Amino acid sequence: MRKLVTLVVVALATVxxxxxxxxxxxxxxxxxxxMTPALxxxxxxxxxxxxxxxxxxxxxxxPTYVNEPLDFDCGGQPVYVTGGGHEHMTRWHDAQGRALKxxxxxSYPDDRFSLSPTGDGAHVSVRAHWNRHxxxxxxxDRSQRVFTxxxxxxxxxxxxxxxxxxxxxxxxxxxxxxxxxxxxxxxxHDVYDDPDSFARVICAALV
Numbered sequence: 001m002r003k004l005v006t007l008v009v010v011a012l013a014t015v016x017x018x019x020x021x022x023x024x025x026x027x028x029x030x031x032x033x034x035m036t037p038a039l040x041x042x043x044x045x046x047x048x049x050x051x052x053x054x055x056x057x058x059x060x061x062x063p064t065y066v067n068e069p070l071d072f073d074c075g076g077q078p079v080y081v082t083g084g085g086h087e088h089m090t091r092w093h094d095a096q097g098r099a100l101k102x103x104x105x106x107s108y109p110d111d112r113f114s115l116s117p118t119g120d121g122a123h124v125s126v127r128a129h130w131n132r133h134x135x136x137x138x139x140x141d142r143s144q145r146v147f148t149x150x151x152x153x154x155x156x157x158x159x160x161x162x163x164x165x166x167x168x169x170x171x172x173x174x175x176x177x178x179x180x181x182x183x184x185x186x187x188x189h190d191v192y193d194d195p196d197s198f199a200r201v202i203c204a205a206l207v
Contacts, residue, residue: 030055035097036140043089054094061087067119074115074203082119083111085128098140104132115206124205125157130168137175148172154191154198158205165201167191 027049032039035057039046043059064084073079085108092101106128113124130151138144149171156165169187173179182192191198 027051030057030097032057035091035093035099037099037142039091040089043087051092054092054100055097057089057091057093059089061089063087067114067117070113072199074199074207077115077207078117079113079115079202079206080117080119081111081113083108083126085109085111091134094139096139099134099136099142099145100139101136102132102134106130106132113202113206122206123159124202125159127155127157128153143176146172146175147178156198156201158201161205164205165190165197 030048030050032044032046032048035048035055039057039059040061042061042063046057046059048055048057062084066082067080068082070079070081085106087104087106089102089104091099093099108126108128111126111128112119113126114121128151130149130153133148133150135146135148136142136144137146150169152168153171154165154167155163158164166188167190169189170185171182171189171192172184174181174183177183185192
C-alpha cells in the first residue's frame, strides 16, 4: 500500500511539473512587416513576438563570399576576398512596433584578401568579433538613433609579420551620423583614425 501511494505521489508531481503555470501563454507572434523602421531583409526570416509590454524581433544573417572583388585595388590590381561570418540581431520595440534598441553580434573568423581571382598566392587574413548597438532616443526614428560598436572590429594579420592593423574598443557616433562623425572613442582604432590605412596595409603586404 505504501509503495502504491508513493508511485501515485511521484506521478502527480511529474504531471504538475510538466504542466505550464496557470495563466501562462506562449509568446504571441507578430508580423515582422509591421515594425518601424523596417527590419533589415538580410536577417529574414524574422521572428517577432510579444514580450511584456513590447515586441522583440530576432533574425540571423550568414554571408559567404568566394574571391569577390573589392572596391579598391593595389596598383591597378584588383583585390579579392574569400570568407564569411555569422550575425545575430535582436531588436526591441514598444507596443506599437517602434524600435527602441538593437544589438547585433557579429563574427567573421577568417576573411582572406588576395590579388588572385582564385585565391592562390600571398594573402592577408582579417578577423573580427564585435557587437553593434543601436539606441533610438525617439522610438522608431532611424534618423536620430545612436550607433555604437564594441569589440575587435578589425584584426589584420600578415603571414610572417603577425598583427599589423588593430581596431578594437568602443566607438559611438553622433545621433544620425553613423560612420560619419564620432562622438566617443576608446581603445586602439588604427582604421577609424586613418580610414585609408586598411587598403594601404593590405596592398603593402600583397604587392
